[in-house]
Amino acid sequence: xxxxxxxxxxxxxxxxxxxxxxxxxxxxxxxxxxxxxxxxxxxxxxxxxxxxxxxxxxxxxxxxxxxxxxxxxxxxxxxxxxxxxxxxxxxxxxxxxxxxxxxxxxxxxxxxxxxxxxxxxxxx
Amino acid sequence: xxxxxxxxxxxxxxxxxxxxxxxxxxxxxxxxxxxxxxxxxxxxxxxxxxxxxxxxxxxxxxxxxxxxxxxxxxxxxxxxxxxxxxxxxxxxxxxxxxxxxxxxxxxxxxxxxxxxxxxxxxxx
Amino acid sequence: xxxxxxxxxxxxxxxxxxxxxxxxxxxxxxxxxxxxxxxxxxxxxxxxxxxxxxxxxxxxxxxxxxxxxxxxxxxxxxxxxxxxxxxxxxxxxxxxxxxxxxxxxxxxxxxxxxxxxxxxxxxx
Amino acid sequence: xxxxxxxxxxxxxxxxxxxxxxxxxxxxxxxxxxxxxxxxxxxxxxxxxxxxxxxxxxxxxxxxxxxxxxxxxxxxxxxxxxxxxxxxxxxxxxxxxxxxxxxxxxxxxxxxxxxxxxxxxxxx
DNA sequence: GTGGTCTAGACCACA
DNA sequence: GTGGTCTAGACCACA
Numbered sequence: 001x002x003x004x005x006x007x008x009x010x011x012x013x014x015x016x017x018x019x020x021x022x023x024x025x026x027x028x029x030x031x032x033x034x035x036x037x038x039x040x041x042x043x044x045x046x047x048x049x050x051x052x053x054x055x056x057x058x059x060x061x062x063x064x065x066x067x068x069x070x071x072x073x074x075x076x077x078x079x080x081x082x083x084x085x086x087x088x089x090x091x092x093x094x095x096x097x098x099x100x101x102x103x104x105x106x107x108x109x110x111x112x113x114x115x116x117x118x119x120x121x122x123x124x
Numbered sequence: 125x126x127x128x129x130x131x132x133x134x135x136x137x138x139x140x141x142x143x144x145x146x147x148x149x150x151x152x153x154x155x156x157x158x159x160x161x162x163x164x165x166x167x168x169x170x171x172x173x174x175x176x177x178x179x180x181x182x183x184x185x186x187x188x189x190x191x192x193x194x195x196x197x198x199x200x201x202x203x204x205x206x207x208x209x210x211x212x213x214x215x216x217x218x219x220x221x222x223x224x225x226x227x228x229x230x231x232x233x234x235x236x237x238x239x240x241x242x243x244x245x246x247x248x
Numbered sequence: 249x250x251x252x253x254x255x256x257x258x259x260x261x262x263x264x265x266x267x268x269x270x271x272x273x274x275x276x277x278x279x280x281x282x283x284x285x286x287x288x289x290x291x292x293x294x295x296x297x298x299x300x301x302x303x304x305x306x307x308x309x310x311x312x313x314x315x316x317x318x319x320x321x322x323x324x325x326x327x328x329x330x331x332x333x334x335x336x337x338x339x340x341x342x343x344x345x346x347x348x349x350x351x352x353x354x355x356x357x358x359x360x361x362x363x364x365x366x367x368x369x370x371x372x
Numbered sequence: 373x374x375x376x377x378x379x380x381x382x383x384x385x386x387x388x389x390x391x392x393x394x395x396x397x398x399x400x401x402x403x404x405x406x407x408x409x410x411x412x413x414x415x416x417x418x419x420x421x422x423x424x425x426x427x428x429x430x431x432x433x434x435x436x437x438x439x440x441x442x443x444x445x446x447x448x449x450x451x452x453x454x455x456x457x458x459x460x461x462x463x464x465x466x467x468x469x470x471x472x473x474x475x476x477x478x479x480x481x482x483x484x485x486x487x488x489x490x491x492x493x494x495x496x
Numbered sequence: 497g498t499g500g501t502c503t504a505g506a507c508c509a510c511a
Numbered sequence: 512g513t514g515g516t517c518t519a520g521a522c523c524a525c526a
Binding site for chain 3: 500501502503504509510511
Binding site for chain 2: 003008009010011014019022023025026027028085088089091092095096097098099100101102103104105106107108109110112113114116117118120121124
């Protein structure tokens with residue numbers, strides 16, 4: 001369900017929080033849905049429960065998640081239901097920019113970069 | 125010359141090191157070229173000199189940079205001169221994968237994602 | 249500077265956060281002021297550094313504190329400078345209500361309760 | 373009869389226990405009086421029965437309550453019957469202290485604080 | 497079963 | 512020096 005990479009330099013709890021934000025924005029998890037338990041996720045990704053908990057707490061403060069004592073974390077009611085695809089694209093903007101910067105520094109042509117993305121999309 | 129983002133969660137020295145690696149791989153900086161001084165870069169990006177220094181030292185250990193007493197850091201002789209574009213593409217692989225994961229979580233269609241990248245490339 | 253009570257049932261990090269909020273609201277700590285370091289507070293109150301850190305992080309997310317890497321936590325610019333005394337009183341409302349409930353349950357007369365508060369104020 | 377606040381950070385069972393202690397100290401519930409059943413209270417406050425039960429058990433251990441098989445919890449004989457108002461005031465001491473600390477941190481004058489308490493007492 | 501709090505302690509990033 | 516991240520593990524509150 002989630003992809004966590006301890007080597008990436010980005011704190012694990014932030015990776016997780018960002019992915020949950022995206023799946024909510026994308027509608028794959030909706031209001032009322034329950035998230036996997038802290039322990040479950042911790043085991044699955046061989047990570048300390050507190051690390052998962054930190055991500056959940058962060059999203060609770062943001063208002064994306066709701067905690068009901070003794071029960072799994074739940075997705076809160078969203079201010080904006082059904083974001084349009086254009087709105088969701090905003091989330092990708094920083095990553096797209098980083099990608100373009102990297103490609104330029106590697107002197108990779110636009111054509112090759114686009115082809116490369118197209119290939120990756122086709123293969124998954 | 126370089127783009128450093130203190131908010132990204134990725135350590136600044138790693139951002140810098142990665143960008144230097146890419147520009148060497150891309151041929152924009154070549155064997156014998158000199159890098160900006162630690163102080164110069166530190167000032168330019170409002171960052172502590174030690175942070176820049178750490179990136180340089182990291183690349184020195186990797187063998188990408190050479191330090192000559194009292195002179196600016198220099199690009200070392202590369203094992204592989206003139207990487208082909210295909211080889212350079214490898215550097216982008218992790219970022220492309222992250223991008224695709226993010227797009228899938230946001231339920232953004234392949235078509236829209238490709239168009240979005242195309243737009244960004246065209247506009248810069 | 250702060251009063252932390254591990255027995256009270258209220259999480260220590262929440263006690264600390266609430267006290268910082270109050271001192272900012274009361275103007276005793278102002279924009280730009282630096283807070284004691286995590287380690288210093290932890291030592292002083294015989295508490296784990298992470299507990300202090302948790303309070304600071306909470307207030308950072310709230311926007312009350314700003315973190316500058318490698319430097320002490322700073323009070324952020326306040327939306328509302330110079331709250332009036334009436335506005336600051338709002339912070340006390342829950343505590344006053346609890347006090348009144350407790351006094352009623354103890355069958356303590358209004359007169360005695362007021363006298364008791366007056367005495368305590370006079371003696372400190 | 374009781375006021376329970378799940379948001380306060382103080383465990384619910386401790387809130388309940390403290391309130392029962394106060395009402396006994398204040399003489400509003402006396403030796404031999406029966407408390408509401410666990411189920412009744414749990415329903416009324418939308419709380420898990422085990423939470424109520426934990427408060428009752430705590431007070432049973434303290435000797436404040438007595439459990440008779442199949443009957444409602446009963447108030448035990450009190451060592452000190454008819455506490456004087458001065459003695460009962462002791463129960464309020466911690467709360468009064470917290471209130472004064474909070475007021476000082478908010479830079480609220482003694483006069484305003486007393487007036488505020490007087491208002492609240494008058495209005496209820 | 498659920499999540500929360502806290503500790504002791506290691507190590508990292510940055511000034 | 513500053514704060515941040517993470518682990519291993521204990522214990523708590525609540526369903």
